[in-house]
Amino acid sequence: MCGIVGYIGKNEAKNVLIDGLAKLEYRGYDSAGISVLNNKITTVKAKGQLANLVKKSKDFNLEGNIGIGHTRWATHGEPSDLNSHPHLTENKKISVVHNGIIENYEELREELKNKGKKFVSQTDTEVVPHLIETFYEGNLLDAVIKATKRIEGSYALGVICEDEPDTVVAVRKDSPLIVGLGDGENFIASDIPAILKHTKDVYLLNDKEFVVLEKDKVTLFDENKNEIKKDVYKVTFDDTAAQKGGFDHFMLKEIYEQPKAIKDTLAGRVIPKERIVLDNIDKDAFQNIERIFIVACGTAYHAGLIGKNAIERLSGVPVDVDIASEFRYRNPILTKNTLVMVISQSGETADTLAALRLSKERGCKTFAITNVVGSSVSREADYVLYTHAGPEIAVASTKAYITQLVALYTFALYLAQDRNYIEREKIESIKEELLTLSDKVEKSLENSKISKEIAQKIHKETDIFYLGRGMDYAVAMEGSLKLKEISYIHSEPYAGGELKHGPIALIENGTVVICLNTNKELRGKMDSNIKEVVTRGAYIVGVIPESYTDNLETYNTIIRIPDTDPILSPVASVVPLQLIAYYVAIEKDCNVDKPRNLAKSVTVE
Numbered sequence: 001m002c003g004i005v006g007y008i009g010k011n012e013a014k015n016v017l018i019d020g021l022a023k024l025e026y027r028g029y030d031s032a033g034i035s036v037l038n039n040k041i042t043t044v045k046a047k048g049q050l051a052n053l054v055k056k057s058k059d060f061n062l063e064g065n066i067g068i069g070h071t072r073w074a075t076h077g078e079p080s081d082l083n084s085h086p087h088l089t090e091n092k093k094i095s096v097v098h099n100g101i102i103e104n105y106e107e108l109r110e111e112l113k114n115k116g117k118k119f120v121s122q123t124d125t126e127v128v129p130h131l132i133e134t135f136y137e138g139n140l141l142d143a144v145i146k147a148t149k150r151i152e153g154s155y156a157l158g159v160i161c162e163d164e165p166d167t168v169v170a171v172r173k174d175s176p177l178i179v180g181l182g183d184g185e186n187f188i189a190s191d192i193p194a195i196l197k198h199t200k201d202v203y204l205l206n207d208k209e210f211v212v213l214e215k216d217k218v219t220l221f222d223e224n225k226n227e228i229k230k231d232v233y234k235v236t237f238d239d240t241a242a243q244k245g246g247f248d249h250f251m252l253k254e255i256y257e258q259p260k261a262i263k264d265t266l267a268g269r270v271i272p273k274e275r276i277v278l279d280n281i282d283k284d285a286f287q288n289i290e291r292i293f294i295v296a297c298g299t300a301y302h303a304g305l306i307g308k309n310a311i312e313r314l315s316g317v318p319v320d321v322d323i324a325s326e327f328r329y330r331n332p333i334l335t336k337n338t339l340v341m342v343i344s345q346s347g348e349t350a351d352t353l354a355a356l357r358l359s360k361e362r363g364c365k366t367f368a369i370t371n372v373v374g375s376s377v378s379r380e381a382d383y384v385l386y387t388h389a390g391p392e393i394a395v396a397s398t399k400a401y402i403t404q405l406v407a408l409y410t411f412a413l414y415l416a417q418d419r420n421y422i423e424r425e426k427i428e429s430i431k432e433e434l435l436t437l438s439d440k441v442e443k444s445l446e447n448s449k450i451s452k453e454i455a456q457k458i459h460k461e462t463d464i465f466y467l468g469r470g471m472d473y474a475v476a477m478e479g480s481l482k483l484k485e486i487s488y489i490h491s492e493p494y495a496g497g498e499l500k501h502g503p504i505a506l507i508e509n510g511t512v513v514i515c516l517n518t519n520k521e522l523r524g525k526m527d528s529n530i531k532e533v534v535t536r537g538a539y540i541v542g543v544i545p546e547s548y549t550d551n552l553e554t555y556n557t558i559i560r561i562p563d564t565d566p567i568l569s570p571v572a573s574v575v576p577l578q579l580i581a582y583y584v585a586i587e588k589d590c591n592v593d594k595p596r597n598l599a600k601s602v603t604v605e
C-alpha cells in the first residue's frame with residue numbers, strides 16, 4: 001500500500017525521493033507526491049503513475065536537499081491530485097506524508113475546523129499537519145509527539161517544517177518504516193529497496209519510536225522523549241535483488257529465482273541425518289502444543305492449507321487454517337497449549353497482525369513465518385522462521401509462496417522428530433526429498449514452453465476452473481488466485497469430489513479445466529472426477545507426474561512435473577500454474593507486476 005521516502009543530505013532530494021518511490025511502486029499506488037524544503041516548502045502531487053509526477057515536477061523549482069515523498073493507495077477519498085500526499089498546513093509551513101489509517105479523523109477534523117483550520121482534501125491524513133501545527137511551539141519533534149498522542153489508528157509519518165530546515169521527523173505505529181543510515185545523508189522509507197542504492201545500514205523501528213533525521217546524525221526517541229539506542233541492521237541483499245535482472249517482469253524473475261530461494265530457506269536447517277534446527281528456537285519450545293492454528297491471507301493462506309496437511313500427517317498435531325480477517329471475529333478457542341502460526345510475506349498485513357495480537361492477548365504461543373526481517377509479525381511473535389526468498393517485488397506472490405511451503409515442511413518435520421507419530425525412516429526420507437526440491441523446481445521451469453503454449457490457447461477464456469484433491473486442491477486454489485489477480489480472468493478452484501454438488505452445471509463444451517493429479521493414492525478418484533467434466537465437453541489441461549501413464553487420453557494437454565513424495569508435490573506442481581498465469585497476463589497485455597486494484601502489502605483491515 002502507500003509508500004514513504006524521506007531524505008536529508010548532500011544530494012538533490014527530488015532525485016532521491018523519486019528514485020525511492022519508484023522502488024516502492026510494487027506496493028501498489030494510484031497517485032504520488034513530493035515536498036522539497038529550500039527556505040520554503042514546494043510540493044508537487046499527481047494522480048496516476050509516478051511518470052505523471054516526474055512530468056509535472058519539471059514545472060516547479062524543486063532544488064533542495066531535504067524532502068519527503070509518497071505513493072498513495074486510496075482509502076479515504078478518491079485518487080486525485082488533491083487527495084495525494086504530502087498534506088500541508090494552510091500556510092504551507094508543515095508538510096506530512098502518512099501510511100496507515102487515522103481512525104478518529106472525523107472527530108479530529110471537526111475539532112480542528114472549529115479552531116479555524118481549513119481542509120482541502122477528503123483524506124484522513126490531512127488532520128495530521130493541522131494537529132502538528134496546533135502543538136508547534138518551536139520544536140517539531142515535540143509537536144509530532146503530542147499530535148500522535150491524539151491519533152488513533154495506524155501510522156508511519158514523515159514530517160518536515162519550514163522553520164526547521166535541517167530536520168525530518170518520523171514515527172511509526174502499526175505501519176512499516178525503516179531508517180537508512182548514509183554518509184552525510186540519511187533516509188526514511190517504508191521498505192528497504194527504496195534506500196538500498198544508498199546504504200545497507202538501517203534501523204528497524206519499533207512502534208512509537210520517533211526519529212529525528214539530520215544530515216550527519218539520526219537520533220531516536222521514545223514517546224516520552226527519552227533517547228533510545230538501537231543496533232544497526234546490515235541488509236544482506238543488494239540493490240540488484242530488487243531489479244529485473246534481464247527479465248521482462250519481476251514476476252518472471254521471481255518465478256525463476258525459486259530454486260535458489262528453496263535452497264536458501266533450507267540452508268543450515270535441514271541436513272541429512274541431523275536434527276532439524278530452527279533459528280533461535282529452543283528444542284522444547286513446542287513440547288506442550290496440542291493444537292495449531294495457521295492464520296494468513298491470500299497466497300499465504302493457501303500455503304497454510306498445505307502446511308496443515310504436512311503438519312498433521314508428519315507430527316499428528318491437529319491444525320486449523322483460518323483466513324486472518326475471519327479468525328478474530330469468530331471467537332476461536334485458544335488455550336495456553338495452542339500455537340498460533342501466522343504466515344505473511346510482508347509481515348505487515350493488517351489482518352494477520354491483528355490475529356497475532358489477539359492470540360497473544362489470549363495467552364497462546366505465537367509463531368511467524370515471514371520473509372521480511374524486522375517486520376511487525378517478526379517482532380511481535382514469540383518465534384520466527386524466516387523464509388529466505390529475498391525481496392519479492394511483483395504483487396503476485398510466487399517465490400515467497402514456495403518458500404512458505406518449504407518453511408512449513410521444515411517446521412512439520414521439526415515437530416515430527418520429537419513426537420514419534422511417524423517412523424524415523426520416513427522423517428529421514430522426506431528430509432532427503434525436501435533437499436531435492438530445488439532441482440525439481442528447476443526441472444519444472446525447463447518445461448515453461450508448454451505453459452506458454454497453453455496460455456496462448458486459453459487467454460481469451462472468460463472462466464477457467466482448477467481441480468484437485470487433497471494437497472492438489474490447495475495448489476489449485478493458488479493457481480486460480482494467480483490467474484485472477486494478474487490476468488483478470490474469472491476462475492474457480494474446486495475439490496475434485498465437490499464438482500458434482502453444483503459447479504458441474506457450469507461446465508460446457510470447451511470450458512477449460514486445469515486438473516492437478518499428482519497423488520497416487522487419490523488418482524483413481526481424481527481420474528473419475530476428470531471424466532465427469534470430459535463427458536460434458538471440458539478442455540482438460542493435466543498437471544501430472546512423469547511416471548503417470550494411465551488414462552492419458554483423457555487430457556487435451558499434459559504438463560509433466562517431476563515425481564516426488566505426495567506430501568511435497570505442491571512445490572513442483574505450482575510452478576506451471578504460476579507460468580500459465582504469467583503468460584496469460586502477457587497475452588492479454590496486462591500489467592503483470594502491478595495488477596489493477598491490488599497492493600503488495602495490505603496494511604489496512
Ligand code: AGP
Nearest residue numbers: 298299300344345346349396397
Ligand atoms: C498474492 O499473490 C497476493 N497478492 C496476496 O494474496 C498476498 O498473498 C496477501 O495479501 C498476503 O500478503 P502477506 O503474505 O504479505 O501477508
